[in-house]
Amino acid sequence: xxxITQSPKYLFRKEGQNVTLxxxxxxxxxxMYWYRQDPGQGLRLIYYSQIVNxxxxxxxxxxxxxxxEKKESFPLTVTSxxxxxxxxxxxxSSMSLSGANVLTxxxxxxxxxx
Amino acid sequence: xxxxxxxxxxxxxxxxxxxxxxxxxxxxxxPYLFWYVQSPGQGLQLLLKYFSxxxxxxxxxxxxxxxxxxxxxxNLRKPSVHWRDAAEYFxxxxxxxxxxxxxxxxxxxxxxx
Numbered sequence: 412x413x414x415i416t417q418s419p420k421y422l423f424r425k426e427g428q429n430v431t432l433x434x435x436x437x438x439x440x441x442x443m444y445w446y447r448q449d450p451g452q453g454l455r456l457i458y459y460s461q462i463v464n465x466x467x468x469x470x471x472x473x474x475x476x477x478x479x480e481k482k483e484s485f486p487l488t489v490t491s492x493x494x495x496x497x498x499x500x501x502x503x504s505s506m507s508l509s510g511a512n513v514l515t516x517x518x519x520x521x522x523x524x525x
Numbered sequence: 526x527x528x529x530x531x532x533x534x535x536x537x538x539x540x541x542x543x544x545x546x547x548x549x550x551x552x553x554x555x556p557y558l559f560w561y562v563q564s565p566g567q568g569l570q571l572l573l574k575y576f577s578x579x580x581x582x583x584x585x586x587x588x589x590x591x592x593x594x595x596x597x598x599x600n601l602r603k604p605s606v607h608w609r610d611a612a613e614y615f616x617x618x619x620x621x622x623x624x625x626x627x628x629x630x631x632x633x634x635x636x637x638x
Contacts, residue, residue, distance in 0.1 A: 415568075446628075451534065453615065453630035454569075469625070501568055510619025510626055511557045511576060516568030 413438045417502050417517035424489075424496070424524050432487045432520045434502035440515070442508040443485035447471060448499040448519075457500075460485055461508040489522060497524045527552045529618050531629035539637045540608055546601040546632050548616030557619040558599040559626070560590055564612045572614075575599065586610070611636045 415436045424430045436443065442461050446454040456469030460479040474493025479485055485504075489496045500520045505512035528551040538544055550556055557576050561569040573584025580592040590601045599616060613633045619626040 417568075451630060454628040456625060459625070503569075512619070512626075513559070513571050513574060514561075514569070514626065516561075516570070518568045519566070521566070 415502055415504055415515055415517035417500075417520050419520060420518070422520060422522045424522060426524055427491045429488055429490050430496075430522065432489070432500055432502075432522070434485045434487065434517060435483055436485075436502075436504045436515075437483065438504055438515060439482075440504035440506055441482070442505045442512070443479070444503045444505075444514065445469075445475070445477065445485070445487045446501040446503065448501055454501065457487065459508070496522055498522060527556070527618050527620060527627045529616050529627050529629035531614075531616055531632050533632045534630070535633050535635065537635040537637060538606055541605050544601075544603045544606045544610070544634070546614050546616075546634070548599045548601065548629060549597050550599065550616075550618045551597065552618060552620060554620060555594075558590075558592060559617040559619070560584065560588070560599075560601050561615045561617060561628075562586075562612050563615065563631075569615060572601070606634075606636055608636045608638065610634060 418433045444459040445457040455471050458477040460466035476488045502517040503514040530549045559574045560572040563569045572588050575582050575592045613631045615631045616629040
C-alpha cells in the first residue's frame with residue numbers, strides 16, 4: 412500500500428544535540444511538507460519542497476533544516492538552534508504544490524528534549 | 526492573506542447526538558476547503574473536500590459539510606456520533622494560485638457515553 416513512513420515514532424534528545432527525522436513516501440508525489448504540531452496551535456509549516464534539490468521555508472523554519480536529494484525522501488533536522496523543539500512533527504505529501512491538492516500525512520514523530 | 530478560524534477548541538456531545546463543528550475562512554477568491562481528522566498520536570486523514578459545484582459535500586465516516594459563501598463558512602456535520610469519532614478535527618483552506626494550505630487550530634471532540 413502507498414503511504415508515508417515517518418521514523419522514529421518517538422525520539423528523545425538532550426539539549427544541544429541535532430536530530431534528524433526521517434520521512435519516506437512511495438506515492439510518487441512531487442511535493443512534500445513538514446509541519447510542527449503543538450497543543451492548541453494547529454499545524455505550522457516548517458519547510459516544503461516541490462521538486463528534488465529544491466525547498467522553501469515555511470512559517471517557522473528557524474532552527475530547522477531539510478534536504479530533498481530523492482523524490483521519495485524529505486528528512487528534517489532539528490538543530491540545536493531550535494529553542495523549543497519538543498513537539499509532534501508531521502510529514503505530508505501531495506501530487507503537486509498547489510492549494511487544491513489533498514495532503515497525505517505520515518503517522519508523526521514525537522520529539523522530546525530532556 | 527488566507528486564514529481559517531475554528532471557534533471551538535473543545536466540543537463535547539453525547540453518543541448518538543448530532544454534531545456540528547464550525548469553520549470560518551477568509552480569502553478573496555473561491556477557496557478550496559478541507560476537513561481532516563486526527564486520532565491521538567496519529568497523522569491526519571482527509572474527511573472531505575470542497576472545490577466547486579454542489580455546496581453540500583459528503584465525506585467518509587458519515588460526515589458532511591456545507592459551503593456557505595455568504596457566511597464564509599464550511600461547517601462539518603454528522604447526524605449521529607459514535608464513540609470512535611472522538612478525535613481532533615482540522616479545517617483547512619487552499620487556493621489555486623497559492624502553494625500552501627492553511628490549517629485552523631483544530632477542535633477536539635469528546636464523546637460522552
